[in-house]
Amino acid sequence: MNKYKLLLAGSTVAIAGMLLLTNSINGKSEERKAINTSPVVKEKGVESRNEEWAKYYPRQYDSWKKTKESDKIDDQLTKNPQLPVLWAGYGFSKDYNAPRGHFYTIQDITNTLRTGGPIDAVTGPMPTACWSCKSPDVPRMIEEVGELEYFTGKWAKYGQEIVNPIGCGDCHDSKTANLTLTRPYLKKGLEASGVKLEDITHQDMRSLVCAQCHAEYYFKKTEWTDAAGTKKTAAVVTFPWANGLTAEGMEKYYDDANFSDWTHTISKTPMLKAQHPGYEMFKSGIHAQRGVACADCHMPYVQEGAVKYSDHHITSPLDNIATTCLNCHQETEAEFKAVVKTKLERKEQLNKIAMDNLAKAHLEAGKAWEAGATEEEMKDILQDIRHGQWKWDYSIASHGAFYHAPEETLRLLSVANEQAQTARLKLVSVLARHGVVDYIAPDFSTKESAQALAGVDMPKLVAEKEAFKATLLQEWNKQAVEKGILNMETRKGMSDNTSYK
Template identity: 65%
Template sequence: MKIKLLLVGSLIAIAGMALLANNINEKEGERKALAKAPVVPEADMNKNEEWSKYYPRQYSSWKKTKESDNIEDMLDTKPQLSVLWAGYGFAKDYNAPRGHYYAVQDNVNTLRTGAPKDSKTGPMPTACWTCKSPDVPRLIERDGENEYYSGKWSKYGSEVVNSIGCADCHDNETAELTMRRPYLDRALEAAGLNTFKDSTHQEKRSLVCAQCHSEYYFNKSEYTDKDGKTKTSVAVTLPWDEGLSAENMEKYYSDRNFTDWTHKISKAPMLKAQHPGFEIASTGIHAQKGVSCADCHMPYTQEGSVKYSDHQVGNPLDSMDKSCMPCHRESESKLKAIVKQKFDRKEFLMEIAMDNLAKAHLETGKAMELGATDDELKEIRLDIRHAQWRWDYSIASHGSFFHAPEETLRLLASANETAQQARLKLVRVLAKYNAIDFSAPDFSTKENAQKLAGVPLKDLIDAKMNFKATLEKAWHAEAVKKGNLNISSREDVDKTSSYFKK
């Protein structure tokens, strides 16, 4: 009996010791885990190369976004676009998106940002940098939002120099997912949604993308700077107060009498949709079933015993085994064929909508030429505004045909119906001015369409080339001198845009 007791006693002691050891092991494990999230020095966190020292796998997969280097000139592929955007920057130059690695350089190269001569000139505001670089949150935190959003784009030529990277999505001390663009939280709040901090981990895996892949507009307002001077700020603002649908945002803009530009041919008060990718994707089956952007675009990858997120954000159809197959049982080829079918359906309705819209602009222009009054054209111009907004909202984020096919087709149908309404009214106006037989001039090539839109392409290119040889070179040198940029981080970034080849 005594022996038994002794045995039980020692067993208890042994168990206790094991527990303690376990506990110590756990603590040790935790410590190691914590030590695995090294602090990236704040002063260098804008530079992606700095992070490579601590997170080589994430860094090297991030850097592979440079493999997506193809430049597709969309104005060449879809010439109608130059007519639809006449009078607006996009009629000059618009390429399909490519790898995150090129975001800063593409922003510098595009004809839309023009050819400034110094830090105070150029057609665009500083806001144009906002979704290109982790230097943007750095500047917002350094200078304050008002100062960041004031002045011309060229003001920050030597500051915004590192392309979309680690510090856009991660905390430098914990490597946790984070969000550093304050307008997103304001918009989430205005829409009655959880702010970033209060969202679930799975939601954050999409919200980091929503910092940039969302609809926005440039909201002009006045503020008083620290010296008491009145200045204008042009701030990126997401129009989510009424909700995230095309109709909600249309109401938001109309309530504020907002127009992005007056159309050069039809004088319609236009809206430009800027890739509402997050918004339209939220209506699709994947988002509704809780699938996040990162699930498909940054799938988990196994390398030996290490599992990590593939940071080569790109086309998930190139990595279906990791991006789709964890959830789907069909064969890859069958799934691909389904996706292709969705793409073709979108193209079909989109082509009709673009054709109708381009003709509506040109017919309105003809009616004006013949003497039609603003009063006669008022409703027609409003129809054009609404139709083009819905078309643009539905396709501006490229992947929408897959992310949210039903919503994309619904909006394209609505765009077509409204553009047709405008053209029916135009038949009456043109008849009144004896031009019932008018048919719109040919816009089936980029050259023809840009002529109709009044784009002086050659002059724009010459000016841009001059800018690249002078001011841009100076920016680069200054950025290196200021320590904003590692020279190595710009190697072969300057892939010229299509128009430089011509």
């Protein structure tokens, strides 16, 4: 009997042990599940306050906040004085700087002379659409008021609502933290270009969240009626992708729609302004063709102790060649830099040529009008200028196109210049026909001389902006703080650099 007792006791211990083990395994599984389930930042809607995400994602937040380091104002109108002439009559002739870090999107849109000096919610030159790529408050507002209402009215309408710079809620779902497309216009653009949204992969998403803003778009005039029966007109951000993601495809799209962003004040050309077709240029290049995503190079993984996360200090990979480019490019940093330098030099050479000739074409066309040229004489010429400037702008307006798609950049710059020169050749004949021989365009070798040609009244623009910043802007911030959507602490130590003071 003793033997049986012993066996029984042994079995009991074994069973108890197995139960404990099972429990432990289940426990570990629960633990794993908990670790791998993202905390809910907000149950419903978009959490636009970046600092709220910081509570759960401190490392990502800290790295994102390093975009604050990119605070230098690099005035492109001073560097390339052809620009005010090219954009005469359009906001960019007033103020245009090289891009800064994501941290500055709200400050940039507020400070730029392009948005003017509104004195209330219904004044100022720009529509609400101008906020669209600047803040996670945009998808929050679209959810709150609806897409068409969001796109109706003046930029100043949302000054007290759109206050947090590009951050977490622009790319991440506030409940699941998954990558998500918060901008309806990208989805529509993708569908127009033939992409099935259900086929989008995770690797696609690692570029598409960026493409929400780093893409070409225009403001499509859209009539609509609100719930109260009021007829309204919205300016809806729209991606012109129906003919594909190429400069020529979009040019055709705009031509077919008889669309122009503005009429050039010197040449009277119905112009197109390329925004920043970064995604489209990237797609035409070898990195995209080899399956590389934006995040692969602009958000490399960082190791901190046992934790690995992706760097949200989004900047040029050239600032961090060793942990980005050299992962694939098997060469030294010096060799890699030399290759990139040559690419940049080639682009700069063709860029300068094209800008010079486009600017001259505008000024020579202006002279032709002055001399009495007819619409009939000018029609083809203005079309050449429109198409040439579109291709030039398309090829250089986005970040790093010279690297993302060097060959496409050079091709477009070359064709842009050919179209500018074709216009200029025709203009010599038109001018001669109206008695103007050997005309030489006036000087545009400085920002000041170029802005004078473009009719930009800088003192007035700056005074308006300063007044706005001293009054309405203060009111916006006050209201946003009261509403609890803006934490002024997050702007602490922020410089207030601009190109104009």
